[in-house]
Amino acid sequence: xxxxxxxxxxxxxxxxxxxxxxxxxxxxxxxxxxxxxxxxxxxxxxxxxxxxxxxxxxxxxxxxxxxxxxxxxxxxxxxxxxxxxxxxxxxxxxxxxxxxxxxxxxxxxxxxxxxxxxxxxxxxxxxxxxxxxxxxxxxxxxxxxxxxxxxxxxxxxxxxxxxxxxxxxxxxxxxxxxxxxxxxxxxxxxxxxxxxxxxxxxxxxxxxxxxxxxxxxxxxxxxxxxxxxxxxxxxxxxxxxxxxxxxxxxxxxxxxxxxxxxxxxxxxxxxxxxxxxxx
Amino acid sequence: xxxxxxxxxxxxxxxxxxxxxxxxxxxxxxxxxxxxxxxxxxxxxxxxxxxxxxxxxxxxxxxxxxxxxxxxxxxxxxxxxxxxxxxxxxxxxxxxxxxxxxxxxxxxxxxxxxxxxxxxxxxxxxxxxxxxxxxxxxxxxxxxxxxxxxxxxxxxxxxxxxxxxxxxxxxxxxxxxxxxxxxxxxxxxxxxxxxxxxxxxxxxxxxxxxxxxxxxxxxxxxxxxxxxxxxxxxxxxxxxxxxxxxxxxxxxxxxxxxxxxxxxxxxxxxxxxxxxxxxxxxxxxxxxxxxxxxxxxxxxxxxxxxxxxxxx
Amino acid sequence: xxxxxxxxxxxxxxxxxxxxxxxxxxxxxxxxxxxxxxxxxxxxxxxxxxxxxxxxxxxxxxxxxxxxxxxxxxxxxxxxxxxxxxxxxxxxxxxxxxxxxxxxxxxxxxxxxxxxxxxxxxxxxxxxxxxxxxxxxxxxxxxxxxxxxxxxxxxxxxxxxxxxxxxxxxxxxxxxxxxxxxxxxxxxxxxxxxxxxxxxxxxxxxxxxxxxxxxxxxxxxxxxxxxxxxxxxxxxxxxxxxxxxxxxxxxxxxxxxxxxxxxxxxxxxxxxxxxxxxxxxxxxxxxxxxxxxxxxxxxxxxxxxxxxxxxxxxxxxxxxxxxxxxxxxxxxxxxxxxxxxxxxxxxxxxxxxxxxxxxxxxxxx
Numbered sequence: 001x002x003x004x005x006x007x008x009x010x011x012x013x014x015x016x017x018x019x020x021x022x023x024x025x026x027x028x029x030x031x032x033x034x035x036x037x038x039x040x041x042x043x044x045x046x047x048x049x050x051x052x053x054x055x056x057x058x059x060x061x062x063x064x065x066x067x068x069x070x071x072x073x074x075x076x077x078x079x080x081x082x083x084x085x086x087x088x089x090x091x092x093x094x095x096x097x098x099x100x101x102x103x104x105x106x107x108x109x110x111x112x113x114x115x116x117x118x119x120x121x122x123x124x125x126x127x128x129x130x131x132x133x134x135x136x137x138x139x140x141x142x143x144x145x146x147x148x149x150x151x152x153x154x155x156x157x158x159x160x161x162x163x164x165x166x167x168x169x170x171x172x173x174x175x176x177x178x179x180x181x182x183x184x185x186x187x188x189x190x191x192x193x194x195x196x197x198x199x200x201x202x203x204x205x206x207x208x209x210x211x212x213x214x215x216x217x218x219x220x221x222x223x224x225x226x227x228x229x230x231x232x233x234x235x236x237x238x239x240x241x242x243x244x245x246x247x248x249x250x251x252x253x254x255x256x257x258x259x260x261x262x263x264x265x266x267x268x269x270x271x272x273x274x275x276x277x278x279x
Numbered sequence: 280x281x282x283x284x285x286x287x288x289x290x291x292x293x294x295x296x297x298x299x300x301x302x303x304x305x306x307x308x309x310x311x312x313x314x315x316x317x318x319x320x321x322x323x324x325x326x327x328x329x330x331x332x333x334x335x336x337x338x339x340x341x342x343x344x345x346x347x348x349x350x351x352x353x354x355x356x357x358x359x360x361x362x363x364x365x366x367x368x369x370x371x372x373x374x375x376x377x378x379x380x381x382x383x384x385x386x387x388x389x390x391x392x393x394x395x396x397x398x399x400x401x402x403x404x405x406x407x408x409x410x411x412x413x414x415x416x417x418x419x420x421x422x423x424x425x426x427x428x429x430x431x432x433x434x435x436x437x438x439x440x441x442x443x444x445x446x447x448x449x450x451x452x453x454x455x456x457x458x459x460x461x462x463x464x465x466x467x468x469x470x471x472x473x474x475x476x477x478x479x480x481x482x483x484x485x486x487x488x489x490x491x492x493x494x495x496x497x498x499x500x501x502x503x504x505x506x507x508x509x510x511x512x513x514x515x516x517x518x519x520x521x522x523x524x525x526x527x528x529x530x531x532x533x534x535x536x537x538x539x540x541x542x543x544x545x546x547x548x549x550x551x552x553x554x555x556x557x558x559x560x561x562x563x564x565x566x567x568x569x570x571x572x573x574x575x576x577x578x579x580x581x582x583x584x585x586x587x588x589x590x591x
Numbered sequence: 592x593x594x595x596x597x598x599x600x601x602x603x604x605x606x607x608x609x610x611x612x613x614x615x616x617x618x619x620x621x622x623x624x625x626x627x628x629x630x631x632x633x634x635x636x637x638x639x640x641x642x643x644x645x646x647x648x649x650x651x652x653x654x655x656x657x658x659x660x661x662x663x664x665x666x667x668x669x670x671x672x673x674x675x676x677x678x679x680x681x682x683x684x685x686x687x688x689x690x691x692x693x694x695x696x697x698x699x700x701x702x703x704x705x706x707x708x709x710x711x712x713x714x715x716x717x718x719x720x721x722x723x724x725x726x727x728x729x730x731x732x733x734x735x736x737x738x739x740x741x742x743x744x745x746x747x748x749x750x751x752x753x754x755x756x757x758x759x760x761x762x763x764x765x766x767x768x769x770x771x772x773x774x775x776x777x778x779x780x781x782x783x784x785x786x787x788x789x790x791x792x793x794x795x796x797x798x799x800x801x802x803x804x805x806x807x808x809x810x811x812x813x814x815x816x817x818x819x820x821x822x823x824x825x826x827x828x829x830x831x832x833x834x835x836x837x838x839x840x841x842x843x844x845x846x847x848x849x850x851x852x853x854x855x856x857x858x859x860x861x862x863x864x865x866x867x868x869x870x871x872x873x874x875x876x877x878x879x880x881x882x883x884x885x886x887x888x889x890x891x892x893x894x895x896x897x898x899x900x901x902x903x904x905x906x907x908x909x910x911x912x913x914x915x916x917x918x919x920x921x922x923x924x925x926x927x928x929x930x931x932x933x934x935x936x937x938x939x940x941x942x943x944x945x946x947x948x949x950x951x952x953x954x955x956x
Contacts, residue, residue, distance in 0.1 A: 123529025156319025496700035
């Protein structure tokens with residue numbers, strides 16, 4: 001048998017876990033996953049106007065993007081919305097996590113779970129349509145067309161992302177700590193303020209970062225909810241794609257990528273399971 | 280206020296009071312999140328449902344007259360001249376494309392994602408974290424940017440065509456962008472991590488000692504894979520497939536960027552009703568239809584997840 | 592087949608296994624050679640990390656030797672993958688397939704061998720009857736107890752009728768009572784099927800009660816191979832003597848050798864007779880005496896070694912009497928308890944110690 005011959009090399013242990021071809025496919029996957037992104041980043045440094053022909057290294061597109069007032073405004077808007085949404089989402093998610101974790105099951109807990117995770121379940125386009133209809137009528141009724149709509153929408157779909165790391169952190173916390181605090185005469189509020197909150201902080205920060213990243217990346221809901229002239233960076237880019245593309249879009253993408261990467265790295269450091277890294 | 284569920288009949292009044300307080304506290308703490316989600320996510324879905332039973336307004340919006348017209352129009356059209364009822368071919372072809380591309384996306388991501396997840400799960404503990412991180416980075420990276428990256432690679436002036444012409448494989452660029460193939464490629468690319476992660480979770484829990492038992496009992500590699508690995512990680516396969524299928528079905532950005540206006544999927548078709556189409560009730564009905572399909576898929580997902588737990 | 596030289600089922604020929612390299616190098620097996628006969632119940636006995644499981648996994652095909660060969664019925668199978676070896680394993684974790692029923696687990700090997708359906712169902716029924724599991728054939732493996740899982744693992748490994756059955760500490764997960772039952776059951780199955788069993792354990796009692804022959808292993812080497820009586824009564828070295836059962840060790844000087852008996856002078860001046868193993872020792876030697884081979888007599892009786900009782904510990908069936916010889920050596924004697932108990936010796940009393948004939952064994956270390 002071919003298989004027997006292949007293993008016939010002396011001293012070569014029969015590898016139980018190996019499946020033929022799997023490593024090759026995995027390597028292809030990793031290459032395919034990164035090749036387009038790397039190409040995109042490389043061409044953001046193209047001196048020429050094209051994203052196909054390489055005309056030498058330059059960072060001029062970054063300056064062009066920076067000096068573009070539309071991009072400036074969109075970037076600022078993105079940051080404002082993401083910051084506000086992350087702050088709101090992580091605050092309400094923290095409260096909800098405290099209510100739903102480390103407590104005996106109570107009537108309605110499943111309903112709260114479902115509610116919190118609802119944005120993960122409903123297709124984004126459906127939520128986008130729903131918010132378009134809902135906010136359109138409010139806009140008509142109140143006349144208010146500010147960033148508030150976008151912030152509420154973003155905060156809402158960020159809640160489950162903020163909730164998950166906070167809940168994970170709470171679940172891994174020793175539940176006797178509050179009891180110990182209470183035993184040492186702390187009121188429930190003091191126990192929360194002095195014990196729970198400091199221990200929970202890394203989870204909250206991690207949750208806020210995830211929420212920030214998610215808000216920063218959003219296209220669909222923003223595209224539907226935004227009023228005229230309220231482009232964020234992603235919707236600005238989506239609009240640009242219809243025109244002739246210059247490496248400016250690559251430059252903006254690269255900047256966003258770097259920001260995401262930094263936030264994610266911090267997130268992983270914060271949520272790293274210390275038991276998994278004994279040294 | 281609802282008292283806590285309990286089967287113990289002789290519950291002391293003090294204990295009951297503490298329970299009630301606890302439940303009230305939990306609800307109060309959850310209230311801000313609930314309100315936010317009611318306004319910013321769940322509540323408006325109800326309005327969509329209502330809109331799907333109304334008549335379209337002249338320039339978008341609705342007229343408050345109840346009708347099943349929108350739901351009817353999803354599948355049928357009435358001939359303007361002889362008023363005969365026909366299947367709405369244009370709509371059906373969009374649905375068909377959505378389902379077809381979503382299934383194909385699921386298949387492709389599985390074909391590539393399974394070996395990848397298996398590869399990661401069979402690394403040493405230290406290496407695993409690094410490989411997983413490599414999968415998670417694209418997962419959290421802006422979907423638009425990733426789609427855009429694919430677009431740059433496959434457009435006529437993109438790197439693939441440029442290189443192919445340079446090396447003389449072809450004379451004129453191959454039109455890849457704005458085809459179904461491009462949409463498929465893009466969706467497989469952006470949703471691959473969604474397949475790999477649950478598969479990894481499942482394979483990582485797999486007891487590899489069972490493989491030794493399989494080989495010991497005369498199974499070859501294929502039989503070990505087919506008869507032992509696949510059945511035992513099937514909950515992960517179901518989970519991954521649904522996690523890819525659901526967003527594929529509702530995809531909007533990828534078909535818009537890579538399919539252009541031509542290769543529409545349900546998501547784009549819904550948007551069209553709120554834009555140029557000016558038919559909000561039809562858009563609302565389509566949204567509800569999509570929601571129903573997704574809900575059914577998610578029910579399977581929940582069952583797969585609980586199946587996973589009972590295996591462990 | 593003529594039966595003057597028993598046929599060999601498995602032979603390990605100068606096998607070594609090195610894991611890792613450089614500073615992390617671990618020599619799991621160090622030039623091990625052993626011949627395991629057909630139809631015998633052979634046990635690899637040793638503490639954890641002695642290399643017994645590595646040797647077993649080599650026979651199964653899951654480890655390749657760094658040097659040396661493995662032979663099955665005289666044929667070199669060193670490079671044969673496990674699924675091409677007519678050898679089956681009962682794994683320590685049982686490794687039952689959780690998605691299959693009891694019957695499907697037992698049928699698995701037969702299916703992989705492409706046996707006809709009728710034969711498979713017949714064999715499965717027979718195997719399940721043999722391990723008395725026919726009633727639970729359609730249960731999943733999660734629905735049966737540990738002892739039952741053990742039986743299924745056995746039936747599954749025996750169903751393809753392998754030439755050799757490997758058992759990797761299969762009883763370690765069971766409680767004491769079940770373990771005793773399974774010991775008898777395993778021995779019965781081995782006799783009934785006539786298949787060569789290679790059994791790995793760190794439990795000396797398991798090894799002694801079931802085996803035809805035992806190989807005692809330590810630090811990657813085989814120290815002694817022999818029948819349970821051989822191993823127990825004639826341990827070759829200090830490790831074997833202390834790992835299997837308990838032993839008292841004494842130093843002494845050889846005064847003379849007569850046949851396979853040596854006269855040894857103890858530090859106290861008393862001379863005792865001790866059996867010799869291989870070789871002719873000279874000068875100072877160590878010898879071992881089992882606690883149950885020591886008799887206590889009244890102080891001062893001719894031929895006894897004077898001693899003092901330092902402590903007695905009651906063990907139900909017997910009493911352990913800790914003694915100190917006048918020469919300073921300490922030892923333990925195990926005295927069978929009678930109806931009246933063993934009140935004769937109490938802490939602080941003087942007594943005379945006598946070794947049974949042939950109780951003392953010279954060690955070769």
